[in-house]
Amino acid sequence: MGKTVLLIEDEPNIIEAVSFILSRDGWDVKTHANGHDAMDAVRRRGPDLIILDVMLPGKSGYDILSEIRADGDYAAVPVLMLTARGQTRDREMAERAGASRYMTKPFSNADVLDAVRALAGT
Amino acid sequence: MPERFMIGTRIRERRVLAGIRQTDLAKRVGISPSYLNLIEHNRRRIGGKTLLRLAAALDVEPSLLSEGAAATLVSGLREAAGAADDAAPERDRAEEFAERFPGWAGLVTEFYRRNQEMERTIETLTDRLAHDPFLADSLHEVISAVTAIRSTSSILVETEELEPEWTARFHRNINEDSARLTEGAQALVKYLEAAPNRDAEVQSPQDEMHAVLGARGFHFAELEREVAGPRAVARLVRDEAARGLSGPAQTLLGAVLTRYLEDARALPMATFLARLRTLGPNPARLAEATGAGLAQVFRRLAAMPAAEVGPVGLVICDASGTLIFRKPIEGFSMPRLAGACALWPLYRALAQPLAPLRRRVRQAGRGGEAVEALAVAGPEGPGGFDRPAPVRAHMLLLPDPGAARGAPEEIGVSCRICPLAACAARREPSILAEGF
Numbered sequence: 001m002g003k004t005v006l007l008i009e010d011e012p013n014i015i016e017a018v019s020f021i022l023s024r025d026g027w028d029v030k031t032h033a034n035g036h037d038a039m040d041a042v043r044r045r046g047p048d049l050i051i052l053d054v055m056l057p058g059k060s061g062y063d064i065l066s067e068i069r070a071d072g073d074y075a076a077v078p079v080l081m082l083t084a085r086g087q088t089r090d091r092e093m094a095e096r097a098g099a100s101r102y103m104t105k106p107f108s109n110a111d112v113l114d115a116v117r118a119l120a121g122t
Numbered sequence: 123m124p125e126r127f128m129i130g131t132r133i134r135e136r137r138v139l140a141g142i143r144q145t146d147l148a149k150r151v152g153i154s155p156s157y158l159n160l161i162e163h164n165r166r167r168i169g170g171k172t173l174l175r176l177a178a179a180l181d182v183e184p185s186l187l188s189e190g191a192a193a194t195l196v197s198g199l200r201e202a203a204g205a206a207d208d209a210a211p212e213r214d215r216a217e218e219f220a221e222r223f224p225g226w227a228g229l230v231t232e233f234y235r236r237n238q239e240m241e242r243t244i245e246t247l248t249d250r251l252a253h254d255p256f257l258a259d260s261l262h263e264v265i266s267a268v269t270a271i272r273s274t275s276s277i278l279v280e281t282e283e284l285e286p287e288w289t290a291r292f293h294r295n296i297n298e299d300s301a302r303l304t305e306g307a308q309a310l311v312k313y314l315e316a317a318p319n320r321d322a323e324v325q326s327p328q329d330e331m332h333a334v335l336g337a338r339g340f341h342f343a344e345l346e347r348e349v350a351g352p353r354a355v356a357r358l359v360r361d362e363a364a365r366g367l368s369g370p371a372q373t374l375l376g377a378v379l380t381r382y383l384e385d386a387r388a389l390p391m392a393t394f395l396a397r398l399r400t401l402g403p404n405p406a407r408l409a410e411a412t413g414a415g416l417a418q419v420f421r422r423l424a425a426m427p428a429a430e431v432g433p434v435g436l437v438i439c440d441a442s443g444t445l446i447f448r449k450p451i452e453g454f455s456m457p458r459l460a461g462a463c464a465l466w467p468l469y470r471a472l473a474q475p476l477a478p479l480r481r482r483v484r485q486a487g488r489g490g491e492a493v494e495a496l497a498v499a500g501p502e503g504p505g506g507f508d509r510p511a512p513v514r515a516h517m518l519l520l521p522d523p524g525a526a527r528g529a530p531e532e533i534g535v536s537c538r539i540c541p542l543a544a545c546a547a548r549r550e551p552s553i554l555a556e557g558f
């Protein structure tokens with residue numbers, strides 16, 4: 001274990017809860033709360049896995065995902081997208097942008113853990 | 123009028139069904155193809171002898187063309203059969219069915235028509251819900267709070283031997299989020315209850331008109347032709363009327379298309395695009411080069427096909443600030459129900475007519491991207507000595523020019539969903555709770 005996950009999300013209480021459950025699961029959790037410089041945070045933290053909210057202040061999660069996929073160093077890092085919408089259109093957008101997995105809010109902690117473990121195993 | 127309307131349509135239908143070309147049929151009947159074309163489009167009244175000759179050439183009873191109850195019924199049945207998924211109607215026996223059971227056949231076509239209408243209504247409603255910025259933002263707020271509460275509460279329940287300081291902290295978070303959830307949910311209920319006369323709103327003439335413009339991408343090739351005149355506008359409006367556009371919306375569409383036609387005459391597309399290629403999407407230089415006003419150049423830019431000029435948005439308001447024309451652009455929300463944000467350059471231009479301004483702006487809130495806004499206000503028409511010309515403001519929206527134009531100004535969509543905290547222009551509180 002001891003792998004790093006970067007959580008990019010702007011709701012402080014969601015950050016706290018998700019950080020808590022992932023830390024308990026043995027992850028080193030780093031967080032970032034806005035879209036503007038999310039890519040800088042990715043480069044600075046060099047995470048093994050990224051959890052990315054779609055609705056962020058400053059920049060949309062889809063754009064950030066495209067930047068991640070376009071970056072040679074991080075193109076292959078698994079990304080779990082979080083969004084408040086679950087329509088097919090959004091799912092398609094996430095898949096087209098290169099999301100490894102997609103999760104709709106509200107989610108259960110068990111779902112997050114399962115998804116993160118599955119992505120880490122790949 | 124309705125009878126005349128139908129004869130031509132029926133003649134065309136019969137001719138197509140028989141697989142005869144327009145020119146051939148015209149020759150057989152002894153009239154010119156262009157005259158037949160006018161007849162088929164119900165634009166010429168048709169005399170008794172011509173009707174008899176046409177019926178003979180088409181090998182049908184003249185009454186079928188002149189009365190045509192069965193013919194319209196049959197085409198209605200064919201249309202309904204075309205939309206059938208599982209049912210397998212006997213398509214080749216539609217005429218027989220219409221003839222033997224006109225009542226039942228009428229019922230089938232009426233059901234089909236009503237079904238079509240309902241599908242359109244559902245589409246309109248879905249579209250409204252999906253694009254209502256109030257609903258989208260307040261739902262997002264509620265879902266965020268629910269997500270935080272769900273996650274936090276299950277930590278409290280499921281984690282064994284949770285340290286007391288963590289327990290206290292999570293309790294506090296849940297308390298905070300539930301307060302936020304309450305506010306958000308109340309605001310949502312209030313908003314939905316307060317929406318005045320929702321039935322009428324779905325079909326507001328403004329929305330209907332914008333739906334027509336949107337479906338055409340705000341570009342009308344018919345009005346770009348050199349020979350296009352008021353008749354082309356009338357034809358477009360008539361076509362939409364036949365598709366169910368309401369009377370008031372027809373008036374609005376007619377006015378917008380008439381102005382489109384005037385703009386297209388003043389700045390023909392081919393030369394305008396050529397200028398655009400040399401000068402770039404720079405309205406000031408385009409106006410200088412063509413001698414047209416800035417507002418007209420804005421409208422022209424917004425009327426070009428997206429394939430030629432990329433995304434271009436345009437908002438026009440009248441002197442009351444009401445948005446009377448909205449062409450959307452990615453990254454910039456325009457309210458359709460209530461007044462827009464008073465910080466929009468559109469309104470600043472309105473306060474200072476004839477002084478164009480250009481700003482890089484970003485709508486505060488989640489996921490807002492910067493766009494470039496160019497605005498100008500001025501009188502529409504010459505006005506008179508007893509009454510000044512009404513003033514209108516135009517705001518052109520172009521994709522973000524980048525940081526070179528300076529940091530973007532923070533503006534909003536509309537106060538109710540705006541997170542800007544200290545705003546001198548605020549006119550009502552936001553329904554978004556301050557999360558942090």
